[in-house]
Amino acid sequence: xxxxxSSSVHGGMEAAISxxxxxxxxxxxxxWDPVFAEIKKASGLILRAxxxxxxxxxxxxxxxxxxxxxxxxxxxxxxxxx
Numbered sequence: 803x804x805x806x807x808s809s810s811v812h813g814g815m816e817a818a819i820s821x822x823x824x825x826x827x828x829x830x831x832x833x834w835d836p837v838f839a840e841i842k843k844a845s846g847l848i849l850r851a852x853x854x855x856x857x858x859x860x861x862x863x864x865x866x867x868x869x870x871x872x873x874x875x876x877x878x879x880x881x882x883x884x
Contacts, residue, residue, distance in 0.1 A: 826850040828878040830871060832859030852878055 827848050831841040833855050845853030856863050856870050864871045 824849065826878075827852070828875055829853045830856060830863065830874065832856045832861065832863045832867070834858070834860040835863075836861065 827845075827850065829841050829845045829848075829851055830853065831838045835841070838855070842853055842855070845851040854874055856867060859867050859870065
């Protein structure tokens, strides 16, 4: 599922993530990403969210820094209760 966290057209971030509020979510962002603050804020609105930041990384960290992202995502996916 992809959501636009900056959209105010459809009720803003809270409206965009409310359907996701029961499922475990792993959110991450590079500390230099322009949407870092929005992603971190969203993680606080999702009940079962895990957020991690990536120091020294900008936008699209999975492409540019998979070595930093994948171990943490794999760890998240391996936990049955998340």
